[in-house]
Amino acid sequence: MALTAMDIYKQLPKTNCGDCGIPTCLAFAMKLAQGQASLDECPHVTEEAAAALEGSSAPPMATVTIGIGDQALDIGGQTVLFRHEETFHNPCGIAVQVNTSLPEEEMRERITTACSTEFDRVGMIFGLDLIALNDDDGSLPQAAQLATEVSTLPLMLMSDNPGTMRGALEVCGDGRPLIYAAGADNFDEMIALAKEFSSPLAIRGQDLDELYELSEKALDAGIEDLVLDSCAREPATLLQYQTIIQRAAINQKIKPMGFPTIGFITGDDQVAKIISGCELIAKYAGIVVTDLITRDTLLPLITARLNIYTDPQKPIQVESGIYEIGEPDASSPVLITTNFSLTYYTVEADTSAGNIDAWVVVVDTEGTSVLTAWAAEDFTAETIAKTIDECGIEEKVDSKIAVLPGGVAVLSGELEDASGWNVVVGPRESAGIPAFFKTEYAQRIAQY
């Protein structure tokens, strides 16, 4: 929670010396609270006061960066327990596990596949985030060598052996891979490696108390980029641990718990693993590690992540106006829809799939779907007519015929009156667009 001006004022010298450029300490405190001034502008603030202010204004959960450059992954930085309270920040990273014992060709192929797995959803591209090299045969350095050559994604190095970990870190240079993990047995060595290579470090505790203690020790040792593993692998325990860690970090501001967590997908088969993955994504994991690699199993996980991490206050929107699908000309149909990006991109995908060249007129409904916008009176004969009028679609086509989503067929009469266009009622579901244009459309417009 942000500090109030009064909280800050109490920590200031209260001399009103004006050396910070602001006449009074209270006014300076107010600027600080609004984020318009920085504490170092006060030359007289005591070290204790500075520490207190910095400590309590720090975000409750650190943001940890793995890797470097364009593909670096930021995780953590959460501020709420429930997404509706604000939003979940930094979508959790999905790491694909690659065992080092795999034959080189297979390893290469698996890494390449993971790096190139991408899905186009709501007009954006989503993919995987990390390659987790699991040292199951002591060959982590060699695997890391291969991965640094092949992978475009940052690495997570999984070994309990500080010796092989060092070898792999040397290969990675200053690439900031995630070191997994420091436990009670190898703690000092792993801490030393994290320091030496400036790499983020996962801490593994056999239970929450051990996790807490180790995290505290790591903080004392000066490591600030931590990732927490509670070792819970069973869904019921995992949910409780994840909730406790998140509450400790956000509600109680317990510093050793104020880091993103890492969770491992479990399950007897690929389908069961989806359940585990959805639980981890919904319940606060900063990194989700999986051995799933097929597109039909990764698609739901990536979609679940997109959904859970969508900002609830800002539905993803497209701009209102005219969109072209295919190569529309003056005789192409005009489709009407809303600017909720899920709605628009569904229409776009279905229209393209039907090989239909069309104009799409997108009405600003503040990012809501057709029926929601209709119920909220953001998608009415008036708003649609206004958009048709203002977007200039009239100049692009020969005949004034608009296709209205079937769900709001009830608006067609009013819309004809308000816009002066002829209105054809289209399918209820966007998926019906190809069939609609194949079978019905020509007949329906024949009368105009």
Place this chain on the structure above:
Amino acid sequence: MPLTIPKERWTAEVQTATIGATKDEGGTRTSTVTIGGEQTLPFLHFEGETPNRPVIAMEVLDEIPTGWPEPLAQHYEDVWGDPAAWARKAVDEFGADLICLRLLSADPDGGDASADQCAETIQSVLEAVGVPLIIWGCGNDDKDNDIMPFCSQAGAGERCILGAATEDNYKTICASALADGHLIINQSPLDINIQKQVNILVTDMGMDLGDIIMYQITGSLGYGVEYAYSILERTRLAALDGDRMLQMPMLSIVGSEAWRVKEAWQPEEEAPEWGPLERRGIIWEIATATLFLHAATDILVMRHPEAVAYVRDHIDEMMSGQPI
């Protein structure tokens, strides 16, 4: 210093609702289902009791479904057109906790089945299975008002759940439920205030809080699941914080929502980036159900038997967890 476990001090718990009535209770059900009663958020055993597990209702249509993708249709082709046989299969083979009978054939734009026909269907399903029933109208308000009194009567004393009362249409269904001893589904769009309003309207008519199930339009993975997810969470938080008018158990429609999205049915030839079709629908239904479970739903209405089996296993796992 060990970690202090951060527990919330909730002031209230979710209403408990029992569906179905056995012979001793004036019905003919061989089993009943009790839901609700949670004292904490889903499965947080360290914080409070979750006395009743979430349950799975399987959907039975009273007409032959159109457009069901093959991976789903293959399990029902032998029984569809015969709701009693369908229900029996759902219970005996697939282990449904309840049957959700959807009277789609009553739709005036479709089969336009009469009230008597619907009542007969209900009778036959009640005779075919021993589990409790959800009886859901066709969604056309006028027609549902015509048939619901007869449907309700057909199941009198069985403590079915009747669906659905809405802000604009609740009186007939509510009066029927009251007269024949049923529970009711209060449906609203994704809006907590409207949900609360329906709950108030229905309780004003004399409905017990323990006889109400809330249903706020669901959505599916990739298509609005996040709205439903947050509405479920917010509603449950309000319940635990003491808002009596939001303390009823919640229902989520999963099967029909998941199977209508393209990811569940579009063949690999048309959508190569999504991988083989075979498991996609099942996975979609499972992922959607999992998110709802963790957002606090009490009844999942599902379709695919394999999806049901996986989700049931997950509920088992979550319920068998120990407080830590």
